[in-house]
Amino acid sequence: MSSAAKTLDLLSHFSDLRPEIGLSQLCRLAGRDKATTYRHVQALEEAGFVEQNPVTKRYRLGPALLQLAQIRERTVPRKAGVEAPLHMLAEATGETAHVAVLSGTTLYALHQLESVKHSTRVLIDVNTFPLHATASGLCALAFGPNELVDLATKTMTRFTPETITTPDALKGEIAITRQRGFAQSSGGYEHDVHSMSAPIFDQTDLFAGTVSVACVATRVTPELTRIIYEHLVLASRGITHNWGGSVPDIIEAAWAGSLTGTEALEPMT
Amino acid sequence: MSSAAKTLDLLSHFSDLRPEIGLSQLCRLAGRDKATTYRHVQALEEAGFVEQNPVTKRYRLGPALLQLAQIRERTVPRKAGVEAPLHMLAEATGETAHVAVLSGTTLYALHQLESVKHSTRVLIDVNTFPLHATASGLCALAFGPNELVDLATKTMTRFTPETITTPDALKGEIAITRQRGFAQSSGGYEHDVHSMSAPIFDQTDLFAGTVSVACVATRVTPELTRIIYEHLVLASRGITHNWGGSVPDIIEAAWAGSLTGTEALEPMT
DNA sequence: CTGTATCGGTTCATATATTGAACCATTGGT
DNA sequence: ACCAATGGTTCAATATATGAACCGATACAG
Numbered sequence: 001m002s003s004a005a006k007t008l009d010l011l012s013h014f015s016d017l018r019p020e021i022g023l024s025q026l027c028r029l030a031g032r033d034k035a036t037t038y039r040h041v042q043a044l045e046e047a048g049f050v051e052q053n054p055v056t057k058r059y060r061l062g063p064a065l066l067q068l069a070q071i072r073e074r075t076v077p078r079k080a081g082v083e084a085p086l087h088m089l090a091e092a093t094g095e096t097a098h099v100a101v102l103s104g105t106t107l108y109a110l111h112q113l114e115s116v117k118h119s120t121r122v123l124i125d126v127n128t129f130p131l132h133a134t135a136s137g138l139c140a141l142a143f144g145p146n147e148l149v150d151l152a153t154k155t156m157t158r159f160t161p162e163t164i165t166t167p168d169a170l171k172g173e174i175a176i177t178r179q180r181g182f183a184q185s186s187g188g189y190e191h192d193v194h195s196m197s198a199p200i201f202d203q204t205d206l207f208a209g210t211v212s213v214a215c216v217a218t219r220v221t222p223e224l225t226r227i228i229y230e231h232l233v234l235a236s237r238g239i240t241h242n243w244g245g246s247v248p249d250i251i252e253a254a255w256a257g258s259l260t261g262t263e264a265l266e267p268m269t
Numbered sequence: 270m271s272s273a274a275k276t277l278d279l280l281s282h283f284s285d286l287r288p289e290i291g292l293s294q295l296c297r298l299a300g301r302d303k304a305t306t307y308r309h310v311q312a313l314e315e316a317g318f319v320e321q322n323p324v325t326k327r328y329r330l331g332p333a334l335l336q337l338a339q340i341r342e343r344t345v346p347r348k349a350g351v352e353a354p355l356h357m358l359a360e361a362t363g364e365t366a367h368v369a370v371l372s373g374t375t376l377y378a379l380h381q382l383e384s385v386k387h388s389t390r391v392l393i394d395v396n397t398f399p400l401h402a403t404a405s406g407l408c409a410l411a412f413g414p415n416e417l418v419d420l421a422t423k424t425m426t427r428f429t430p431e432t433i434t435t436p437d438a439l440k441g442e443i444a445i446t447r448q449r450g451f452a453q454s455s456g457g458y459e460h461d462v463h464s465m466s467a468p469i470f471d472q473t474d475l476f477a478g479t480v481s482v483a484c485v486a487t488r489v490t491p492e493l494t495r496i497i498y499e500h501l502v503l504a505s506r507g508i509t510h511n512w513g514g515s516v517p518d519i520i521e522a523a524w525a526g527s528l529t530g531t532e533a534l535e536p537m538t
Numbered sequence: 539c540t541g542t543a544t545c546g547g548t549t550c551a552t553a554t555a556t557t558g559a560a561c562c563a564t565t566g567g568t
Numbered sequence: 569a570c571c572a573a574t575g576g577t578t579c580a581a582t583a584t585a586t587g588a589a590c591c592g593a594t595a596c597a598g
Contacts, residue, residue: 002272002308002312002584002585003271003272003273003555003556003557003584003585004272004273004275004276004277004308004309004312004313005312005315005316006273007273007276007277008273008276008312008313008315008316008318009316011316011337012316014337014340015340016340016343019340019343019344020344022574022575023574023575023576024573024574024575032557032558033557033558033559034558034575034576035556035557035558035559035576035577035578036556036557036558038575038576038577039271039273039556039557040273043271043273043274043277044273044277045373046274046277047274047277047278047280047281048372048373048375048377048396048397049277049337051372051373052373054473054475055473057574057575060341060344060345061337061338061340061341061344062341062372062377063341063347063370063372063377063379064372064377064396065334065337065338065341066338066341066342066347066348066379067377067378067379067396068280068283068318068330068334068338069330069334069335069337069338069339070338071283071284071285071288071330072329072330072331072332072334072335073335074285074288075288075289075329075330076329078332078335079335101332103317103320103331103332103333104314104317104320104321106317108317108331108332108333108336109336110332110335110336127317127333127336128317204323204324206323271555271556272555272556272584272585272586291545291546292545292546292547293544293545293546301586301587302586302587302588303546303547303587304547304548304549304585304586304587304588305585305586305587307546307547307548308585308586326545326546
């Protein structure tokens, strides 16, 4: 692992739940020496990626990130055009909806929205989604570049007793996902969470990301599943359109097969 | 310069004008070896800070930045509460308005807005503002932490014939700025640009950033200067309020002294 | 269809920059 | 007055970064 990679890795320990981190705590989180961590965090501070709270001496993310994010969003608009469909999805299902984007071989969380309908809901608190253990990941494996499958079968970490950990089981699940047009994962990453996911496409008409609903598992019924499927279709079509792409016919056909007898069949006009 | 710093430095070459950069071009921009640059860019890609455009093979900023920027903004809200006052400022003055934030000893560009009133306008295309050569920088020196002055007097790069390059001249300018409540710089960084700047304060009631107007120099008149001053006061009060701070009495007094006989004197009620 | 000049990416011996145990100075709690 | 944290620093040992040279692919001109 290069020194640069270690330095960048420090940033991944910041989150909404832990927005400020002291030097010692950061050492523990990163599992590295204090002197090393200090130099790394200094490099980050120098570049404006973190700044030190003058009163607590703890570190927090810095202003340089805002500029870079702005450039990124202007270069590849992704957040724009996600909000509205996601809002509708969360409202219609009463569950947590989220979108992930594929970059290289990694699936990054882009945006999430929690419905206020129930007092219990799923909180998404990850930066990247494991390919073999989440609905989003399965979706990427089923509809994304083929190389992902080879990669995923190599590192199948077990998160829960339900996690798929054999390549054969994974390939079976991918086949089902392709046929159904939706990915589904029940407690494979976190217990009591049932997720369903549909692919999103961009201006190259290639797989670009996923839109998903993460349910509290005890609430899942055939009826809710049907509602989620229908609205996943709408959200995927909407976001795909906003990203300048179009949903491949083969996907629309798969959705149609999974949703016979509902209005969600008709393509958007 | 640490390897990590060199790696992070690569990111600074991306901008709205140059959102995608190939490996060779990045080498030239960074002035470093190709193998080195390649490894650095790989570390960045690994962390999701850049991604490779699959068709052009060129690199662009990655999705991880969006998450981090979101966390930063939730931790320290800065962009929120800048837009509205900046819009009013740009409209009222007909010139380019921008806000910078101080992090450590560096002044970072946060947001800018160009008025559409004139066909010529100033474009802000920097990430960080030099302390000795811009109105924003002078403002930071006059109203920010004292250590900045020592630092600024050590590295007074000449950008134009008008750039202040002697410590004594700088200290004089700082004194005038403190007394006036506004910083002013005419062509010190870019020729034909005349800038005026007022300080912003945050919840600690310490200097947190600047709000500025960058004018096309040929348009500057005493009348326009007065208008800009008045609206800088309003913008500074507004943003300071949105950042949870309050404008120190000493600053309000300085403004009052510079603007006798106008309505901008009255504090916001 | 051959010669040339790019491009992105890779190799390996060299040597330079990174590392971490031990150390300080401060702070806050008991 | 003590102890256990904290953030920050030092320096010898060595792991890690470096860049000249190289490769294969692509694009273009003659």
